[in-house]
Amino acid sequence: MTDLAVATLDPPRPARESRRWHVVLGLVALGYTGFQLLVTLRIGLGWDESVYVSQVARGVPPADFSAPRARGVPLIVAPVAYFTASVTAIRVYLSVLSGAGLFLAYLPWLRLRNTFAVPLAAGLFATLWTTLFYANEAMPNLYVAYGGVAATGLYFLAGRAALAGLGGAFALISLVRPTDALWLAAPLAVAALLRRAWSRAAVLATGLAIGWGAWIVEAYVAYGGPLARLSAAGSINQTGLTFSLLPHLEALDGPLLCRFGTICGSPQPAHVIWFAALPVLAAAGVWATRRTDLLMALLCGLCLAAGYLFTVGYAAPRFLLPAYALLALPAAAALARLATWRVARPLGAVAIAAALVAFVVVQAGTFRLRAEATASSRAKDEAVTSWLTARGLRMPCLVYGHHAVEIGYLIRCASRGVMTNYGGDKVPLVIEKALRAGARVVVLVNRKSMPARYLIGWNKSRIRLPDGHTWYAYQPATGTIK
Template sequence: MASRRWHLTLAAVAVCYSTIQLLVTVRVGLGWDESIYVSQVTPGIPPAWFSAPRARGVPLLVAPVTMFTSSVTVIRVYLSLLSGLGLFLAYLPWVRLRPGAAVPAAAALFAGLWTALFYGGEAMPNIWVAFCAVGGAGLFCMAKRKGALVGVALAFALASLVRPTDASWLALPLVAYGLVTRRFRAAVAVVAGLAVGWGEWLVEAALNYHGPFARLAAAGAKNEAGLHFSLGEHLRALDGPVLCRFGHPCGDFPLAHVAWFAAIPVLTAVGLWAIRKPARRRPLLIATASGTALALSYIFTIGYAAPRFLLPVYALLSLPVACGLASVARVRIGRVLVAVAMIAFFALQGGTLLQRAEIEGAAREPDRLAAEALRGLGITTPCFLYGHAAIQVGYLTGCGMRGITTNYGGYELPRQIDAALVRKEWVGVISNRRDTPAGFLASWHRVPLITTGDQRWYLYRPPSAR
């Protein structure tokens, strides 16, 4: 009966998680990366260029809905509901490992993060790696139970299909523990799961990227991989923007967010110390080691930050953190402190979520307006868009696309545009600059596309266009 109660409590947390997403983030348009992922599996929309660091897991996740519709709202609803299910399944094994309120509380702590809420409905990889990491680690600790090893393999297969490097860092402590303690079957299950994602990645590297070493080099250059120390960047990114790169600095340190971030290692240590029995502490140590491995990989090997990068770390460490809070709450003054801290935490995260959803929604609204304006200007398919927000607008209009952030080219016609003109497609170049962004556009027809606030977008059409 008690076990059933905590299962129902966890389910209630998952329902609340999906509900908040449906209320807050469902109207936010697709971002650049999302449009690339979703275009891969949407019939009638030419797939955008899939760069070397990306993996095919996210397109696979959205494929069941994009097979039938390209509607952004439907995609958001589908992912919001699916992420609620993912949250429930991820923490479900831990209800057996840690009977009591700690596991639903851990799920609530993770689900209450603005990043977990914002990215639950986004076609982005990190939240799904987080779910796989928590579920995979829990099943790994239950390896002697029937079916657990199959679950471990499935969890790491999905994680590696979504983001193979993250999955590998998360798996490293589990495999090492399995080898040291002679739990070979559990270690093999993890490696078998990783082999699925890495196998797909290697095949695609051979087919599209001139081999695995060339793809690794290209991915490393794209992600600023190397020896770094980016903890400061991650701290500044705690309240957004969603990417601290490409001219979007994260600004100053948000002290309130830094406070809860700093509390994570402290409460993790308290939670681990409070559990006296080694057998009961062991699963939490494994989860902590897995999350720490991924955190260190981002802090020391990636030269920039985004709030979503550490989502799997927060998901795994939520388990010992919840135990740490329970330990503090055993005394009366501790209960008061925990209650106040939780109210402050959820208020801060909720306020940040509303702020980021409003900012991102406003930032992506011009993409929808530009798509409507292009239809008004008589765009026909097949078509090709080049330039500012071309990825997002291309998805919304069903056009081939090449997104440009700064360098539009020189006086020579870019090969992508030349190829589209040879195919006799409808071609347009989108710019948000008042001046002509490239020499080859000097002879093209320029017409106003949209005006939103202080932004003015222009459409350039070839000299031969009527």
């Protein structure tokens, strides 16, 4: 196997063949971006996205930024959101950025393995329904995936540029998801220390320090210190020693979050098959190629997966995206080796092609269902926003309750989202403060029954949505929306 500190590159090849796989990787990235612009461009912002983007979007009051979140995603969207809060502009920007990210993430691996396996790995990752869905979403997991793939490849390349790229990749990861950065760094740091690759160890530490430093500073400023913030984050994210494989199997075909009363159902066989096959193929790829770089990709991917399987008590399909992106590299190497194995040709190549087609069909079918359901759900936010705007709701204002964060972003109001607990007899403090400040307040509910006793005496309006559902808007007797 290659040395852990410095890569042994494949033998020199003709320039035309060298460029070929760069072009193929570029085409994969272009197709990936093109798909987003054609299919997912018009899907509105979700709750988490609205929180992240509102921190930097021009003219939008920042939504409550809870303890588990980190500032990396707002930094990523800032170049566009600072100038416009337009959802379409943000989607276009993120579509282009994600295509560039896919290309740049797998590019270092073409220096390590200048073969078809690299663009195949990018293609496998890019055709996952979860990857396609989150490709132009303002969420952290995909950028952890890009950073993880790039960092693992750059670790094995020599030179100052590779070291700088390694540090930059870890700075990105630690800014968007500090805990994921630790799980990813663990195998790389152990390898660096064992081989006494001090420069690599120092670069890893520097990259981690950037994101964790920002997180710790904010902890002192806004959350009562790092320990208090960790405690609050753990309470929100249900962290602790656990084993959540079954919830993750149930989440493979969605919905987007198996929590807060959302039942993801039983595991679907087609998804369980590819999920189980991925680590097996990845291990086979390491065994067949005897490559240390692919072994490291396997170890880093498994570590990232372990972080969610053993320390988070619920599941969401996006959590394992970084693990999939890394495991795709040795898995693609295994597929490439099988396709060219003389003993198995030509039936082996046909079988692999058939398996890949089946994989894409399963992913495409699930993507269609999830994209349609999400687009329909988020279209309700736009309909409610139009209803409220037509009835004069404008700044200063507070939207409280069901989908309040998403609607608050669209209407440019302060917001506080509520899942089920609207309060009891007493008016929530955030509403009381808004009323004292002279802001218009609306409480949104998606059920007919009154969710809290303090709303008795408030005026209740019906919001009939295009899909036939009805939401309700409560406002104090003064400043009523009619």
